[in-house]
Amino acid sequence: MNHISTILLALILLSVLLSLRTNRLMALVKLMAFQGVMVSTVPLFSGSEHGITFGLFLFFFLMVLVKGVCIPALMMIAVKRVVASREIEPIIGYHASLFAGLIMIVFSMYLINHLQLHLLPPGHKLLLVTAVTTMGAGLILLMARRKAITQVIGYLMMENGIYLIGTALAGKVHNQYLVEFAVLLDLLVAVLVMGIVLNDIHHTFDDVDTGLLGRLKD
Amino acid sequence: MNSSFTPISLIPLLTTVALAPLLMAAILKVKACFSGRQGPPWLIKYSTLFKLLRKGSVYSTSSTFLFKMGPVISFVCAFMVLLFFPFAGLPPVLSFHGDVIMLFYLLGLGRFFTVLAALDTASPFEGMGAAREVFFSALAEVTIFTILVLFFRLTNSLSFAEYFSHNHGITLWSSSAAPVLLVVIALFMILLTENSRVPVDDPATHLELTMIHEVMILDHSGPDLALIEMGAFCKMLFYAAFITSLLYPFSSGFPASNVVIFFLLLTLIYGGVGLAESITGRFRMAMVPNFILTSFALVFFAVILTMELVQ
């Protein structure tokens, strides 16, 4: 089981690095779908003490549906309707973003090694490193891209990272299905609302460049 | 940790080198297959070499002895690199501690002299190609040396013989499978870069402005061109054999299965190159560093995985 979780986490880290270097919007959305599926399946294999019950399995199937199908579908609809050029417009460039992602991996390894996590079984180190990296990379994407839609994708990646931290630190929450379902619903509605606002931004500004959103200042 | 000289390994080496042009034709056949054509005959590269050897060379009056030296040195370097590589689990012809570093610098030396010869012609196209080639190779070197760092971490040795030619070599089937998988992918990307394949450079383009490697050898002719072509075959063979050795644990000794699997995998790799050439388009020049840095990111990530696993 641990072997599979190592592979899953490695794949998530790879998807994080790839998402920082890509310059195509559709590729980014598909990467997020892939990442969502991987992130949803990690708790199944991370060796929680409660074992795999039917409820757990059902819930993670639901999560894969939302993170891997529904949210990417919403994003693809948004990209097709709203975006004129399918190129991501970076503020700090792809090479710099890729390096920033690599530095983020190193930084998260340093951080995790210096926290005394005596009670965690050894396999969880990679999980925490992946989680912190995903969160950091999500923040980088949020701040370093001009298109509003990439900001939504950065937010989704941040949420993935935080969910992974939850898996590592607060695994018991995953058994409280109502709570988890509520969080998932929140995420779905967030993407929906952001999509609606994006649509309106496109109608009003004819573009989703956040550089145009600079009129209100003191 | 010990140097060795195994002259008997020259036989498999020369055999494989003799088969290298055949394998290059495999790439052309795969590409043709994807576009629904028959493609050139299997022995095309041999006939090209013989044709070139029979021709005379034309030298520009503004070029110097460097122009004549370039092809010779590039071929010699490429061939010398193969001397140190273990084929199919057999010990390499030559081996000493630290030979991997020397190998990649040898390749660099060959590239250096090719570039010098290109600059020697004083043609602007060749200068442009030389600049691009050196830039991309410099980036690729970062990846290569990170791969060497990874291998050193895994085996504590710096010799190809130690990596591949005995039972505890570094392969996908060993304990460090995940990093090796990433190295294989990254090495494939480097293969495409160093050997001027699509998506980095289109070997079939006839527009000088879009060439990277081809434009450097534009003014060579006759036996010089034959030497350069052969050097390119050897270089491709080296990278392909490198990937092949990573894919399968060739045990020491000389079982026939080793040889069969080795050539099978080698053909597969060359076929994979053909596949990559057929399904991807050539990148914009500005995106090529992105491509190479991705391979670096993969290897860097593999190094991090080993740190995690070792901890």
Next chain:
Amino acid sequence: MLQLVVIIPLLAGITVFFLPVNRGRTVLVATALAHAALTALEWFQIIGPLHNRYFSATPEGLLVLAILSFLFLWICLYSVFYMQETEMSKEPVFNACMLLFLAAMSMVTIADHIIMLWVAVEATTLMSAPLIFVHHSKEALEATWKYVLICSVGIALALLGCFFIIFSMTMGQVEAPITFSALHDVAARLNPAWLKAGFIFILIGYGTKMGLAPMHTWLPDAHSEAPGPASALLSGALLNCAFLGVYRCHQLMYAAGLGPFSSNVLIAFGLASMLVAAVFILNQSDYKRMLAYSSIENMGIIAFGTGIGGIAVFGAMLHMIHHSLIKSSLFLTAGNIFLGYGTKIINKTGAMMRLFPKTAATFVAGFAGISGFPPFGLFISELLIIFGAVKAGRYVVVAIFIFCLILVFAGASRLVIQMVFGTRESDEILVPEQWKRALPPLVLLLTSMALVIWMPESITQTIIRAIATIGGTIHG
């Protein structure tokens, strides 16, 4: 059962989406009345929450719920009259979102499970976003985008804080339901380092929603671009709900013995917010932005008071109540001003005394209230906070506190005087004022005055019960 305060507005909101405008307005007001009735029932403990696993009725939650309910009723009435004067292209969406927003905020007040609280706070962000860009102007869209993104990112960090708190349970080998009330009893056994980390992240997260500096950047834009009734609700009710999240975590810290740490952090953020507000309010050109910065300042005051402890916490709670009443009234009056002048720029308004006397009176009274003049409640609350700070011996911070209060008053008064008593070239007005629109803000102000003169014993007792958990008292 108490969960009805969430379920009824939720269902009503969904139905209003599909109803024609007039029916929608009726449903809006009816739901507000029903919500107020339910809150009253809960206040007098006639009903309680069902299924105590995720929800519970705490004194502080009840306080915020009561404020919310009362405010929503009057804002609803105002909104109905406001809509009659203005063209709003998607009014059913606006009304529906008002109700959904009410549902989400009610959920925040009764949520006990740490993550359910988080879900509710995030829901408030999402449900209130459509309220801001209802006019579809470029500035409104920019404000909405900033609001949604900054608040969502902040609240995501709050989720991280929640996970840290849950991890502190694991590290302390505590087995308990993950609710604030259950954690209170075992707080001493929680791992302090992780608890502190969790508190910091939760403060940053919910503090973003509350408008604490330096995470306040979305607030002036969002509160100024939203239409009058929505701004009133955002400033008067939403900030309180976010504060509730911070407060419950602070209670947990106090129960775990880490009170001094969280108090100092709260004081720091509170003072930072007040300083930021004081600096930025000085040269505002938009009166709604001025009011928004005043909200930031007041939230800073509440955080400061909570941090000081003792009698200052009582002051902070009073401040929360009165600030909601007075600020909502100010924003509703601002809505009237916007209808009358058609602009939000201060320089284009003026001579309000002459053109809109009722509005001017309410506005000046509201401004006096928000600046801390008696007989409005903020006078007492700010005085209590200063008493508490001096008693605790924290002279430096109280000096900064008073300095910021003075600065904000100076900055805002210049603008208000210009608006009310200044000259104006033309006398043309867009919409004349009416009693029915001027009444709700007046009622809110009068409530604040009335509470000063006669505070019902049940409110005082509820506040005392709420603050007892962090060592707040009403006795010096």
